[in-house]
Every structure is written in structure tokens, then in C-alpha cells.
Amino acid sequence: MHFAMSDTTNIVLEGQDLHKTYRMGDVDVPVLKGASITVNAGEWVAILGSSGSGKSTLLHLLGDLDRPDDDRGSITFQGTPLSTFSQGRRNAYRNQDVGFVFQFYHLLPELTVLENTILPAMVGSRSVDTQERATNLLNSFGLSHRLQHRPRELSGGERQRTAIARALVNNPAILLADEPTGNLDEETGAGILDLLSAEHAGGLTILMVTHDRAIAERADRIVELHHGVVVEG
Ligand SMILES: Nc1ncnc2c1ncn2[C@@H]1O[C@H](COP(=O)(O)OP(=O)(O)OP(=O)(O)O)[C@@H](O)[C@H]1O
Numbered sequence: 174m175h176f177a178m179s180d181t182t183n184i185v186l187e188g189q190d191l192h193k194t195y196r197m198g199d200v201d202v203p204v205l206k207g208a209s210i211t212v213n214a215g216e217w218v219a220i221l222g223s224s225g226s227g228k229s230t231l232l233h234l235l236g237d238l239d240r241p242d243d244d245r246g247s248i249t250f251q252g253t254p255l256s257t258f259s260q261g262r263r264n265a266y267r268n269q270d271v272g273f274v275f276q277f278y279h280l281l282p283e284l285t286v287l288e289n290t291i292l293p294a295m296v297g298s299r300s301v302d303t304q305e306r307a308t309n310l311l312n313s314f315g316l317s318h319r320l321q322h323r324p325r326e327l328s329g330g331e332r333q334r335t336a337i338a339r340a341l342v343n344n345p346a347i348l349l350a351d352e353p354t355g356n357l358d359e360e361t362g363a364g365i366l367d368l369l370s371a372e373h374a375g376g377l378t379i380l381m382v383t384h385d386r387a388i389a390e391r392a393d394r395i396v397e398l399h400h401g402v403v404v405e406g
């Protein structure tokens with residue numbers, strides 16, 4: 174899929190000049206020093222960076238799971254800066270507009286696979302038949318026989334498939350994936366990347382971070398996070 178770089182109408186998510194500094198005791202540790210990234214509708218973008226380069230930090234800012242340093246830069250979703258969102262709109266952004274996949278799944282252990290997947294739709298006020306959508310997603314991810322199981326009864330790959338289904342249950346405009354195969358063996362990880370690839374072929378916009386160039390190469394476009402800024406890969 175190809176979009177002209179100058180065509181702003183197709184931009185789903187844009188971070189501009191993002192800064193993030195962590196305070197460790199008395200010391201300020203700047204992690205992001207003016208990072209910028211643009212993701213167009215229908216694109217799969219990979220952010221490649223070494224461990225500690227700030228990939229998770231950047232993804233958390235873009236997903237509104239954390240905030241950039243005061244008054245430094247902007248994050249714009251479908252043309253509107255998050256900074257202009259009300260608290261309620263921000264909650265809806267986190268819950269519905271973006272889907273987030275974590276390296277370590279973050280499934281709730283006491284809930285079944287199906288319940289974990291339905292959860293984001295219970296938080297929002299969506300009229301769709303959530304149970305049916307969740308079941309369809311899980312079936313298409315090869316988990317039809319696991320719907321009533323708890324996460325502890327699943328393999329790592331099955332847990333991540335469940336986490337991806339959960340991230341997609343509200344039909345987000347973009348999937349933010351933080352090292353989605355980072356905790357899996359190569360073969361299982363390849364299965365997860367195939368699943369993402371199939372969703373992408375179906376139109377899903379994806380922003381994925383990884384430290385592994387071979388994984389990044391599954392994306393349409395690679396950018397690199399170096400010394401706190403994003404450069405073309
Ligand atoms: N809450 C925090 N408080 C202090 N320092 C933090 C915090 N979160 C991250 N850092 C530091 O910021 C830097 C970037 O961390 P981040 O987790 O974003 O890197 P990463 O690129 O995702 O690394 P990895 O590939 O290991 O997941 C690291 O030096 C880390 O120690």
C-alpha cells in the first residue's frame with residue numbers, strides 16, 4: 174500500500190518533537206529528545222531500536238499510557254491533538270481508538286480467554302455484539318478450543334494471540350505493538366507476525382517496536398530510534 178508522504182489526509186497518528194525525561198534520584202535521564210513519527214492509514218510501520226533506546230517509552234506516549242515532558246511536542250490522532258481532548262475523550266482514545274499489545278501479554282489471570290478479550294468492550298459503551306466479535310477473533314486466531322481456559326493454561330503464543338484479540342475487539346484505528354514476539358521462540362513469534370500480517374492485509378494499521386531487524390522487515394516501512402530521535406531506517 175502506498176501513500177504520498179505529503180498527503181496529510183491519510184495520517185492516523187502523528188507524534189511531533191516528543192521529549193521524555195525520567196528522573197532517577199537526583200539525575201535527569203533524557204530518553205526521548207525530540208522524537209517524531211507519522212503513521213498513515215493502512216501502513217505497517219516498525220520502529221527499530223536497541224534495548225533502552227526508548228521504544229516502549231515512545232509507544233506509551235503515542236498510546237496515551239504516559240505523558241511527554243510538559244509542553245514539549247504534540248501527539249495528533251486523525252488530525253486532532255490529544256492535548257485538546259477532554260478526560261473522557263482521552264479514555265475513549267485509549268480504550269477504542271488504539272489497541273495496545275505488550276511484550277508480556279498483561280492478561281488478567283482470573284479471567285478466561287474469552288472474558289479477557291471482551292473486557293475492553295465492556296469498559297466502552299459499544300453496541301456491537303461483543304461476545305460474537307471476540308469469539309470470531311479468537312476463532313480466526315486458532316483459539317476456538319481455548320475460549321474458556323485461563324491464561325496460565327495457555328502457551329506464550331496463545332497468550333499473545335489472546336492479547337492481540339483483546340487489542341482488536343473494539344476495532345481500533347491503529348494497533349500499537351510493543352515487541353509482540355519478544356518473549357516467544359522464533360517459530361511461535363513467526364506465527365504471531367503472520368497473524369499481524371494477515372490483519373494488516375485486511376486493512377489494519379500497525380505501529381510495532383522491536384530491537385530485531387528481521388522482525389522489523391515484516392513491516393512496510395522501518396524507522397530507527399537513535400539517541401532519542403527517530404531517523405529513517
Ligand atoms: N519509569 C521509568 N523510570 C525511570 N527510567 C525509566 C522508566 N522507564 C524507562 N526508563 C529508562 O528509559 C530508558 C528507555 O526505556 P524503554 O523501556 O523505553 O526502552 P526500550 O527501547 O523499550 O528497551 P527494551 O528494548 O529493553 O524494551 C531506559 O534507560 C530505561 O531504564
Ligand SMILES: [Mg+2]
Nearest residue numbers: 228229230351
Ligand atoms: Mg521496551
